[in-house]
Amino acid sequence: MEATKKEHELIVSVSPHVKSEETTSRIMWTVSLALLPAFLSGVYFFGLKALFITALCVVSAVVFEHFYLKLVNKKSVVGDGSGFLTGLLLGMNLPASLWSFSPFTVHVPIIATFVAVVITKQLFGGLGYNVFNPALIGRAFALISWPRAMTIWMTPTASFLTMDAKTTATPLGILKEAGMSELIKVFGDKVSLYEHLLTGNRAGSIGETSAIALLIGGLFLLYKKYITWHIPVSFLGTAALIAWVFGQKGALFAGDPLIHLFSGGMMLGALFMATDYVTSPSVRKAQLIFGAGCGALTMLIRLKGGFPEGVMFAILIMNCFAPLLDRGFRSKVFGAVKTVKEIKK
Amino acid sequence: MGLATFKGGIHPPDKKILSASSPITATKPPKIIVIPLSQHAGAPCKPVVSIGQEVKKGEMVGEPGGFVSAPVHSSVSGKVIAIAEFQNAMGRMVNSVVIENDLKEEWTALKDSPDYMNLPAAELKEKIKAAGIVGLGGAAFPTSVKLSPPKEKPIDVVIINGAECEPYLTADYRLMIEKPKDIIEGLKILMKILGVSKGFVGIENNKPDAVRKMQEAAKGASGIEVLALEVKYPQGAEKMLIRAVAGREVPPRGLPMDVGAVVQNVGTALSIFEAARYGKPLIERVVTVTGEGIKEPKNLMARVGTKISELIEECGGFRDDVAKVVAGGPMMGFALSSLDVPVTKGTSGVLVLPEEGVMHAEDYGPCIRCGRCIDVCAMGLMPSMLSILSEKGMYEEAKEYNLFDCFECGSCAFVCPSKRPIVQLVRLAKSMVKP
Ligand code: SF4
Numbered sequence A: 001m002e003a004t005k006k007e008h009e010l011i012v013s014v015s016p017h018v019k020s021e022e023t024t025s026r027i028m029w030t031v032s033l034a035l036l037p038a039f040l041s042g043v044y045f046f047g048l049k050a051l052f053i054t055a056l057c058v059v060s061a062v063v064f065e066h067f068y069l070k071l072v073n074k075k076s077v078v079g080d081g082s083g084f085l086t087g088l089l090l091g092m093n094l095p096a097s098l099w100s101f102s103p104f105t106v107h108v109p110i111i112a113t114f115v116a117v118v119i120t121k122q123l124f125g126g127l128g129y130n131v132f133n134p135a136l137i138g139r140a141f142a143l144i145s146w147p148r149a150m151t152i153w154m155t156p157t158a159s160f161l162t163m164d165a166k167t168t169a170t171p172l173g174i175l176k177e178a179g180m181s182e183l184i185k186v187f188g189d190k191v192s193l194y195e196h197l198l199t200g201n202r203a204g205s206i207g208e209t210s211a212i213a214l215l216i217g218g219l220f221l222l223y224k225k226y227i228t229w230h231i232p233v234s235f236l237g238t239a240a241l242i243a244w245v246f247g248q249k250g251a252l253f254a255g256d257p258l259i260h261l262f263s264g265g266m267m268l269g270a271l272f273m274a275t276d277y278v279t280s281p282s283v284r285k286a287q288l289i290f291g292a293g294c295g296a297l298t299m300l301i302r303l304k305g306g307f308p309e310g311v312m313f314a315i316l317i318m319n320c321f322a323p324l325l326d327r328g329f330r331s332k333v334f335g336a337v338k339t340v341k342e343i344k345k
Numbered sequence B: 001m002g003l004a005t006f007k008g009g010i011h012p013p014d015k016k017i018l019s020a021s022s023p024i025t026a027t028k029p030p031k032i033i034v035i036p037l038s039q040h041a042g043a044p045c046k047p048v049v050s051i052g053q054e055v056k057k058g059e060m061v062g063e064p065g066g067f068v069s070a071p072v073h074s075s076v077s078g079k080v081i082a083i084a085e086f087q088n089a090m091g092r093m094v095n096s097v098v099i100e101n102d103l104k105e106e107w108t109a110l111k112d113s114p115d116y117m118n119l120p121a122a123e124l125k126e127k128i129k130a131a132g133i134v135g136l137g138g139a140a141f142p143t144s145v146k147l148s149p150p151k152e153k154p155i156d157v158v159i160i161n162g163a164e165c166e167p168y169l170t171a172d173y174r175l176m177i178e179k180p181k182d183i184i185e186g187l188k189i190l191m192k193i194l195g196v197s198k199g200f201v202g203i204e205n206n207k208p209d210a211v212r213k214m215q216e217a218a219k220g221a222s223g224i225e226v227l228a229l230e231v232k233y234p235q236g237a238e239k240m241l242i243r244a245v246a247g248r249e250v251p252p253r254g255l256p257m258d259v260g261a262v263v264q265n266v267g268t269a270l271s272i273f274e275a276a277r278y279g280k281p282l283i284e285r286v287v288t289v290t291g292e293g294i295k296e297p298k299n300l301m302a303r304v305g306t307k308i309s310e311l312i313e314e315c316g317g318f319r320d321d322v323a324k325v326v327a328g329g330p331m332m333g334f335a336l337s338s339l340d341v342p343v344t345k346g347t348s349g350v351l352v353l354p355e356e357g358v359m360h361a362e363d364y365g366p367c368i369r370c371g372r373c374i375d376v377c378a379m380g381l382m383p384s385m386l387s388i389l390s391e392k393g394m395y396e397e398a399k400e401y402n403l404f405d406c407f408e409c410g411s412c413a414f415v416c417p418s419k420r421p422i423v424q425l426v427r428l429a430k431s432m433v434k435p
């Protein structure tokens, strides 16, 4: 019987027998690709130091993950790109000034990566099980351990090879210390301030400064349906609303939302960090609350807290609530809401 | 305005082109047929023949074993050579009647009723019951039971399911192209039995010619409407179809009759017509034999009891690298471990898949909580949680996440980037706890 010769080799598995082409690694690599414009703009403004710091994080992330998994006898998943992405995000969240040999701070990114990849991600069970965004924990750890080194901001120079850059304050730092009129004075006028914020020609972490480059990457992910609008829109919308209402000391409804949206880690946070699948809710309605929470906490810290920037802590705090939000906003089972429609005769 | 549909769902490549243009052809008469005494949801039949007995084509060989049951008939004329347990498509052993075909094709006496539309409803229902008709869409639920709703559940609409949302399958499509009038007659009979004045035919819009043919056939028939539906899996699931066509949602764990609806597949409607008009029992059905792994995809009129391996031969046999053979469609069908199993009333297709494209069960990763499965679940469940809880052995907790509302459509597993075997994990959990 020619037709049945295959009998003993047939694969028997549970339906469905066809699957979409989407894979976890394709998602991770695509998100990494979407970060490329912002990363390149970081390198453009902060020079080789930015490149070295990011590369250091990416390489350490991949190496740490690989050896940790070997150590505990698990299959290495370096190819899935999630370690690479964590390293990339962490690097882009650090100041380029860390690439410095006196004082020596090159160990900071390496240790931060270890905290991110091994402690935050793998010790919690690996991809899919971590509660907190690994890159943000890595950054928070570095900020708490080396507060000085982590807040040395280089003046964007746009001269690629400069190794000894002048330092300066971030726009949010100036806003916190000296107020709005001073911030505008530093950049000349308001239009010039917006221009600098949009292009990324301002002090800040490597990958957070260019709002335009981040938006390009974010829109690409939205278009590819790798993220949905829920978190970015509720995050940015809430932050903008609060900035507008309470942003100006002494007067309501007089704040400037745009400055808040385009400065600090707002764009990077809302588009790439808060949208991390694992540490955000997966129910869309819950994502709206999650995003709004991130936006509100960010602005609370920025306007009332001790730090000039609040995106990182806001997202980390909301990470804790992600599972709870998912449970609370579960969609209704089909048919649970009664619908009996008369049929027109 | 968009076409009628439901919330969620997926768009798998439909692949219907492989077999869509092949007209329904009869298979060679099988030499031996194996008729399982349980081919339907409900009580198995009791055999009413004995070994050595001569039977005619269409003669009853197993009588219903309860209210929810349907008789089975011989699909050939010949001699009963065995009554024993044989493997079925699901891999289970089922008591079956084996008949050797004498190739004389002698029919048992059938009762012709040219004026079937004037028969009383009870008599029509009796004909359907006696013909052993069950749902041909795959679930194989006895039709006569659906036609006997309890008094407190009045039915006001009959829907014929022509969605055929499973990729690859074209059996229903061919029937709608080739026998649209008979299907509409079947619908009229159903409406008469249930005393209903409104009937629908719902067809996915990837079959515009079927929509047209059916609309033509329904012209002049009062109260019958043929609707084109959005192309989206699982559009043909009963609950989704009722939602799309009638705008009603069947409550969780409820039945279509809870919202006054009865749904029958197009193949079933045709069998109903043939039973009412010619007294013909359900002994054959259209089976789509298709997939990239088969030489000549076809739509075959196959007799119940024919071995799957014979259908494959009829279609030129396998191509080289066949890895999987599925009874039914790719989304909900059963992978066969043996081709030596018979076609039953519920076999809508035989799908032959080559090595490439077949996922190996062990190649899956952790849930990355991307939410894709939640977006597509037509039942509004959280498949991610169901799979995680089942994996951890937390079956009771899975129940809290509406485990038993999952109808295993496979949409979630289709979209999962981690390739998680969600349906498999759901089935495991279901087997470990009581509903
Ligand atoms: S689609 Fe897969 S990875 Fe995504 S949430 Fe569902 S189960 Fe998890």
Ligand code: SF4
Binding pocket: B376, B377, B378, B379, B380, B381, B382, B383, B405, B406, B407, B408, B409, B410, B411, B412, B413, B422, B423
């Ligand atoms: S298989 Fe179950 S959980 Fe998955 S999409 Fe279908 S109904 Fe939802």
